Amino acid sequence: MRDVAARAGVSLKTVSRVLNGEPGVAEATAEKVQLAARELSFQLNFGARSLRRSDGRTATLGVILENVENPYSSAIHRAVEEVARERGLSVLAGSLDEDPRRERALVAAFSSRRVDGLVMMPTGADHRYLLTERQAGTFMVFVDRAPGLIEGDVVVTDNQAGAATGVRHLVSHGHRRIAFAGDLLQIQTAQQRYAGYLDAMRGADLRVVQQDTIHDCTSASLAEAAVTAMMRGGDPPTALFTAQNFVTFGALRALRHLGLQHRVALVGFDDFALADLLDPGVTVVAQDAAAIGRRAAERLFSRFDGDDSPYTVEVVSSRLVVRGSGEIPPVA
Amino acid sequence: MRDVAARAGVSLKTVSRVLNGEPGVAEATAEKVQLAARELSFQLNFGARSLRRSDGRTATLGVILENVENPYSSAIHRAVEEVARERGLSVLAGSLDEDPRRERALVAAFSSRRVDGLVMMPTGADHRYLLTERQAGTFMVFVDRAPGLIEGDVVVTDNQAGAATGVRHLVSHGHRRIAFAGDLLQIQTAQQRYAGYLDAMRGADLRVVQQDTIHDCTSASLAEAAVTAMMRGGDPPTALFTAQNFVTFGALRALRHLGLQHRVALVGFDDFALADLLDPGVTVVAQDAAAIGRRAAERLFSRFDGDDSPYTVEVVSSRLVVRGSGEIPPVA
DNA sequence: TTGAAAGCGCTAACAA
DNA sequence: TTGTTAGCGCTTTCAA
Secondary structure (H helix, E strand, C coil): CHHHHHHHCCCHHHHHHHHCCCCCCCHHHHHHHHHHHHHCCCCCCHHHHHHHCCCCCCCEEEEEECCCCCHHHHHHHHHHHHHHHHCCCEEEEEECCCCHHHHHHHHHHHHHCCCCEEEECCCCCCCCCHHHHHHCCCEEEEECCCCCCCCCEEEEECHHHHHHHHHHHHHHCCCCCEEEECCCCCCHHHHHHHHHHHHHHHHCCCCCCHHHEECCCCCHHHHHHHHHHHHHCCCCCCEEEECCHHHHHHHHHHHHHHCCCCCCEEEEECCCCCCCCCCCECEEEECCHHHHHHHHHHHHHHHHCCCCCCCCEEEECCEEECCEHHHCCCCC | CHHHHHHHCCCHHHHHHHHCCCCCCCHHHHHHHHHHHHHCCCCCCHHHHHHHCCCCCCCEEEEEECCCCCHHHHHHHHHHHHHHHHCCCEEEEEECCCCHHHHHHHHHHHHHCCCCEEEECCCCCCCCCHHHHHHCCCEEEEECCCCCCCCCEEEEECHHHHHHHHHHHHHHCCCCCEEEECCCCCCHHHHHHHHHHHHHHHHCCCCCCHHHEECCCCCHHHHHHHHHHHHHCCCCCCEEEECCHHHHHHHHHHHHHHCCCCCCEEEEECCCCCCCCCCCECEEEECCHHHHHHHHHHHHHHHHCCCCCCCCEEEECCEEECCEHHHCCCCC
């Protein structure tokens, strides 16, 4: 910046004013500065800027996701990026892999880089350590799940209601033996979806049978094995509600290998690419990941802008997408 | 840091030494400092650090991808993150959407934040503007495609050879009328895959028919429409080579709607989730996105570490995954 | 409308 | 082994 000032024949402060679009600079002066900056390919140093600025803003935010590679996470990531770009912020991203230690490491790493705010999917049960960050002035919004033992702004899917809708859809097609297969039950969303399943079953006066319940499928292959075993057992259910994407994939493979894909109904939680091209098409309860990301980013920016109203929990609606697999009638 | 020094009863410099793991500090002193830092929840300010350091490193790198939400991009992103984490770097990520202006904006944004290096999928035809960045000390590695009008380290898939392998697979199953459907021909990878198609056709002494060639499908629905029209025309081809994921999806939908999915063979370039669950399973030429990301990051780090050997082009092999659709024999 | 001086939090260079 | 001083590139504060 010194070089630019020298070349333009003005002071440091004038260059700073021009490059930051501050008012009170004569047009002719501003043009000289712009020219000099371009000739020298000058790029403002944001690190130095944020060091000196009174608000310390870095124009950078951090996004901490389950895994930047998974479609749900990356859809949120993209939506946040979009909102951030409009305001001139860049986005640091990191993956958790459901590991609370990684979460802390990522928070620390982003914190050392003085991000203005954090959009995060919390993992683990205790997030009190974040109070320190918050006190240091880092805003944060939680997505997908609520944090543990602290309050905060949260944007989530209507997991329980959505799951109940999916199960009721099966009920409405005549099923009475509807099995549940879900992810690790210690995960908040898994609990909520299971609760929705129970709501719908009880609401229809259906008994929840122990043997029709599968929990803790941490991979598609575990789900496939569990569903295969269940369907091979005596007196199998006539329909399946799978509460997570990987679980749905495993169940689909199991049904396919058993030749049951047209005889056992299935509704999955969470949409996926090509669900319409499978045979039958897969009926799902679709989450709106883009809306979650967008609203989380917007909440964050409203905090940046000084909104200090109480924390809110925003619930983004899921929606039933009917494609065939959920409309298979029960086989006597 | 001043507060930590005061609390531990040592000088600033000693705190700096301890927090950066520099040698030459008595163990007892180090412990006092660590304790004080913990009690004050102190976090190093990386911005200030990089401002003062002689190498100016920020311990941050930038990843510029087609779209952080697409599976290929996000697989690269994740692989880069993994390598970066091992070295204590964080990752800024951004999406291009095939727009050269966005590329420049992202480069400028990351550059202002003084990233140590850049992993990027170049878009557009002229990347000479990057020479300035490079001169300023930013290392960069290009993935998926080579940059235009400048040299650089590049990590790519063997697009041409991979496409030829896919087409030869169809030839080996008896096809002589093999259609090509691809993305925007101005995209480098689209050109290379088309070249591979031509290689394989000529190598088998097959005539390339104008009506069997579809270019510039920028979306699945465009591809679907084009393939539908082609298959409905008189004398349609007996096999399809689709050179890009979205194109494959469009073609699959078209074949399905025409009831031809078991009569027309198809090989796609690029793998996708659930390809095995479709009926028939979809035979593809799979790219190894994780390997591309990993090797790009490793190349970047070798540059960080002082490797100043000439630029290299690393080619990551694709691999044919046989699942059914590519093995359908020609219908007379 | 413009500029001079101070200092953000840290590390380099050197001194003790 | 530890400390002192200067200064990275910028914005703030205050003065002209």
